[in-house]
Amino acid sequence: MKKQWYKDAVYYEVNVKAFQDSNDDGIGDFPGLTSRLDYLADLGVGCLWLMPMYPSPLKDGGYDISDYRDIHPDLGTLDDFKKFLAEAHARGIKVITDLVMNHTSDTHFWFQEALKGIDNPYHDYYVWSDNDKKYAGTRIIFIDTETSNWTFADSVGQYYWHRFFSHQPDLNYDNPKVQEEMLDIVRYWLDMGIDGFRVDAIPYLFEREGTSNENLPETHAFIKRIRKVMDAEYPQAMLLAEANQEPEALLDFFGDGDEFHMAYHFPLMPRMFMALKKKDVSPVIEVLNKTPAIPEGCQWMMFLRNHDELTLEIVSTEEQEYMLKTYAPENRMKSNLGIRRRLMPLLDGNQRANQMMNAMLFAMPGAPIIYYGDEIGMGENIHLNDRDGVRTPMQWDAGKNGGFSNAAAHNLILPVIGDPLYCPACVNVAHQEAVASSLLNFLKKLIQVRKGLKAFAYGTIEILDTGNVRVLAFVRRTADSVVICVFNVSAEAQWCLLSLSSYAGKKMRECFSGAGFPSVDGGSYTVMMEGYGWYYLETE
Ligand code: NOJ
Ligand code: CA
Numbered sequence: 001m002k003k004q005w006y007k008d009a010v011y012y013e014v015n016v017k018a019f020q021d022s023n024d025d026g027i028g029d030f031p032g033l034t035s036r037l038d039y040l041a042d043l044g045v046g047c048l049w050l051m052p053m054y055p056s057p058l059k060d061g062g063y064d065i066s067d068y069r070d071i072h073p074d075l076g077t078l079d080d081f082k083k084f085l086a087e088a089h090a091r092g093i094k095v096i097t098d099l100v101m102n103h104t105s106d107t108h109f110w111f112q113e114a115l116k117g118i119d120n121p122y123h124d125y126y127v128w129s130d131n132d133k134k135y136a137g138t139r140i141i142f143i144d145t146e147t148s149n150w151t152f153a154d155s156v157g158q159y160y161w162h163r164f165f166s167h168q169p170d171l172n173y174d175n176p177k178v179q180e181e182m183l184d185i186v187r188y189w190l191d192m193g194i195d196g197f198r199v200d201a202i203p204y205l206f207e208r209e210g211t212s213n214e215n216l217p218e219t220h221a222f223i224k225r226i227r228k229v230m231d232a233e234y235p236q237a238m239l240l241a242e243a244n245q246e247p248e249a250l251l252d253f254f255g256d257g258d259e260f261h262m263a264y265h266f267p268l269m270p271r272m273f274m275a276l277k278k279k280d281v282s283p284v285i286e287v288l289n290k291t292p293a294i295p296e297g298c299q300w301m302m303f304l305r306n307h308d309e310l311t312l313e314i315v316s317t318e319e320q321e322y323m324l325k326t327y328a329p330e331n332r333m334k335s336n337l338g339i340r341r342r343l344m345p346l347l348d349g350n351q352r353a354n355q356m357m358n359a360m361l362f363a364m365p366g367a368p369i370i371y372y373g374d375e376i377g378m379g380e381n382i383h384l385n386d387r388d389g390v391r392t393p394m395q396w397d398a399g400k401n402g403g404f405s406n407a408a409a410h411n412l413i414l415p416v417i418g419d420p421l422y423c424p425a426c427v428n429v430a431h432q433e434a435v436a437s438s439l440l441n442f443l444k445k446l447i448q449v450r451k452g453l454k455a456f457a458y459g460t461i462e463i464l465d466t467g468n469v470r471v472l473a474f475v476r477r478t479a480d481s482v483v484i485c486v487f488n489v490s491a492e493a494q495w496c497l498l499s500l501s502s503y504a505g506k507k508m509r510e511c512f513s514g515a516g517f518p519s520v521d522g523g524s525y526t527v528m529m530e531g532y533g534w535y536y537l538e539t540e
Contacts, residue, residue, distance in 0.1 A: 001458050001478055005094065006196070006238040006261055007299045008457045009046030010362075010447045011369035013306055016053050016075050017062075017413050018393045019372060021405035026412040028393070028404070030076035034084045037091055039429065043375065043440075044447035047094040049198050049240075051307060053081070057107050057167075061307065061391065063098070063200060064105035064168050068185045085193055094195035096238065101182055102201040103168040111169050115155045125181075127161035127172045127207060135161070138213045141313075144336050163204045163213075173205045173222055183229055190230070196238030199260070202253065203243045215249050223259045231258075238262060240301060244313050247290050257295035265291070265300040265366055270315050270323060272304065272357060273346065277326045279490040281472035283319075284360075285463055288474075291365075299457075300366030304357060305374055307391055309338030310346070332382040342390050344377035344439075349421060351377065355442050356487055356532040359512075362450050363476060363485040363536065365461045375443045376432050379422025384414060392417050397430040449511055453536065455481045466496035471529070473498055483511065484537040491531040498525045506539040 020032030030053075040048065052062035055072050062072065071081050088095050104111055113122035132150035140146050142164055150159040151166040160169045171178050186197070206218040223239075230237050241253045241263040250267075253260045267290070271283035294300070310327070312320045320337065327346055328339040339346070347353045354377060362368045373394055381389040392414045396403030402416045402424030409415065417423055432438035450456050455476040464473040470490040476483045482503065488494045501523035508517035508525075517537060518525075527535065 001454070002297070003458075004261075004297065004299075005236075006047070007367060008451075008454075009094065009367055010044060010450065011047050011049055011301065011367060012040060012043070012045040013049045013051070013369055013371045015051045015061075015307060015372060015391050017051075018391055018404070020394065020396070021407065024406040025074070026405050026407035027074045028413065029074065030071070030080035030084045034080075034087050037084075037087050037093065041091040041093060043444055044451070045093060045370075047096060047195065048088065049369065050095065050097045052098045052100060052200075057105055059105070059167055060165055061387070063100050064103075064107075064165070065100050066105045066107045067109075069188055082192065089193070096196040096198055096240065097189060097194055098200055099186070099189075099197040100200040101171070102204045103162060103164060103170045106167045106169055114160075114169075115153055118156055118158070123156070124175050125172055125178055126169045128156070128158045129161070130158055132159045135207055135209060135213055137211065138163075138207075142336055161207065163201065170204065170207075173218070179222060179225070183226065186226060186229065187233070190234040190237055195236070196240065196261075198240045198242060200242050202241050202260075203245060203249075215243070215245065215252060220252060220255065220259060223253070224255060227255075227258055227260075240264070244311055246314055247287075247292055251292045251294065254294050254298040257297045261297065262299045262301050262367070265302050265364075266311065267291070267314055268364065269303060270310065270312055270319070272360065273310070273327060274315075274319065274323060275472070275489050276347075276353065276357065277322075280469045281487075281489055282469060284472055288461065288463060300364070301369055302361050302364045302366040303369045303371070304361055305343045305346075305371045305390070306369075307371065308387055309335040309340040311336075311338040313337050330382065335387060340380070340382065340387050340389055342378055342380040343371070343374045345379050345422070349377070350491075350532075351439055352532040353491075354439060355446075356489070356534050358443060358446060359534045359536075360472070360485075360487050362446055363456055363474075363483070365459070365476070367457065368450070370443065375440050376427055376429055377422075377439045378427055379417045379419050381415065381417055381419070388414055395424040395428040397428050398425045402428060403430070445512070449536065453481070453483055453511060453538070454478055455483045459483075464498050466498065468494055468496045470494045471496045471527075473527075482539045484508075484539070485535070486527050486529065486537065487534040488529040488532060493528070493530050493533070495526060495528040498527060499523055500525045503539050508537050509540055511536040511538050 017028045019028040020036050022031035054065045055067040056062045110122045110125045203214040206216045207213045238261045241260040244266045253263050267287050271287045274283040275281045328334050393404035393416050432440035455478045459476040459478045462475045466473045473486045500520045503520045506520045
């Protein structure tokens with residue numbers, strides 16, 4: 001078992017703009033984030049993923065980059081960033097940043113030049129066509145706003161290609177100069193000392209007529225090229241793939257262990273929510289059974305929520321309808337093919353369900369990531385635009401603007417949650433630090449417990465038959481440790497009988513409580529749980 005930091009770490013996604021404001025302009029920034037590093041270290045976070053922090057018109061949360069080599073002036077300076085990085089490292093926290101390779105903002109210098117004429121040296125940095133009929137087999141991702149993947153540019157009399165918003169032209173990876181530019185950008189940030197990248201929208205780099213224009217062999221070849229550079233020059237750094245794809249397509253992004261180190265497990269996420277609502281763990285078992293083995297050195301990233309909508313792109317139409325009906329009862333909760341809501345309100349504010357879902361996530365074969373604010377059960381504001389409703393200011397205390405900023409409320413990057421159930425007066429870090437039974441203290445402990453269970457980061461998984469659709473059980477195992485995990489996805493007490501003959505005679509310890517449990521006598525083992533109960537049972 002080779003130890004690798006990225007397999008072990010518990011991750012935390014930060015939206016710097018909304019985390020902590022240090023200069024009272026209403027926008028979170030790097031000095032602010034730096035001042036909150038002790039909080040993150042205390043929580044036990046091992047690696048931060050920063051949403052894009054580059055100069056940008058911010059028409060897509062910063063995923064519309066206008067300069068890959070600087071920091072957005074609202075967030076601070078490059079020196080502020082370097083100071084933050086050093087302070088994070090001093091606390092043993094790694095930092096990965098978002099790398100948006102597929103597209104730039106239309107305000108990027110390259111695109112502005114490209115618009116000047118077809119002879120401009122930058123014109124070929126983007127993908128152009130004389131008509132909008134090319135690549136007709138390609139789906140549109142942002143169906144709420146876009147009607148085509150092509151937009152006409154008057155100045156050159158051609159259409160440019162974009163998989164996302166029309167203000168985000170796709171880069172042309174068939175141009176060797178674009179490949180070189182991106183490799184230079186990769187080196188630029190790794191030279192500065194960051195620990196890797198979350199690579200945005202990776203399936204879409206290349207286009208070929210007659211295909212879906214996703215996951216093309218050319219795209220994989222370019223990823224291998226990046227990985228080769230990283231292995232040779234920055235062997236400690238990690239690459240994480242954002243590819244919203246079926247399990248088989250995801251597997252390809254690991255290559256033979258020579259592409260991504262990690263990839264989000266998109267297929268699992270909606271199935272965990274489905275299991276909870278249906279009080280039936282079959283969707284989770286099904287997806288785990290479909291999850292392929294991945295090359296040595298690779299790891300899944302397991303998540304429940306992030307800064308985007310809870311995406312339903314890779315579930316069946318029937319499952320999609322079920323999810324929308326149960327988790328998005330109001331129209332404004334829907335976004336594209338998903339649900340723009342936060343974890344706690346999705347779970348109807350039920351802390352016990354939340355704890356069980358997190359316990360399940362943490363035991364899955366991968367590394368877990370927490371979306372900022374979800375550790376205190378922050379709420380959402382479905383009246384804000386696009387996905388802003390899940391990107392509101394972090395709630396630190398019950399004071400002005402939830403402790404996020406001293407600016408006037410109307411100057412904040414986004415309004416603080418006002419819903420009486422979720423506003424800072426009810427949901428904030430300071431309060432939850434003081435209350436032993438809070439969600440925050442639960443997660444802090446869960447992170448510590450996971451750190452002690454190497455089988456979670458490195459072990460195999462074997463699903464056990466429970467004879468009860470409300471109960472999921474599996475064994476996580478390495479050569480020298482065995483953890484049997486059991487979860488009740490219903491609000492009612494449940495029991496199950498596990499067949500554990502291979503562990504006959506073994507003593508059991510429940511890891512979260514540290515309590516001794518009955519030994520495994522004979523072959524079968526009875527487990528009883530209260531509603532949303534769960535156990536991590538380690539054999540001794
Ligand atoms: C994926 C990001 O997670 C999302 O926020 C963004 O809108 C799209 N990529 C387009 O850049
Ligand atoms: Ca600020």
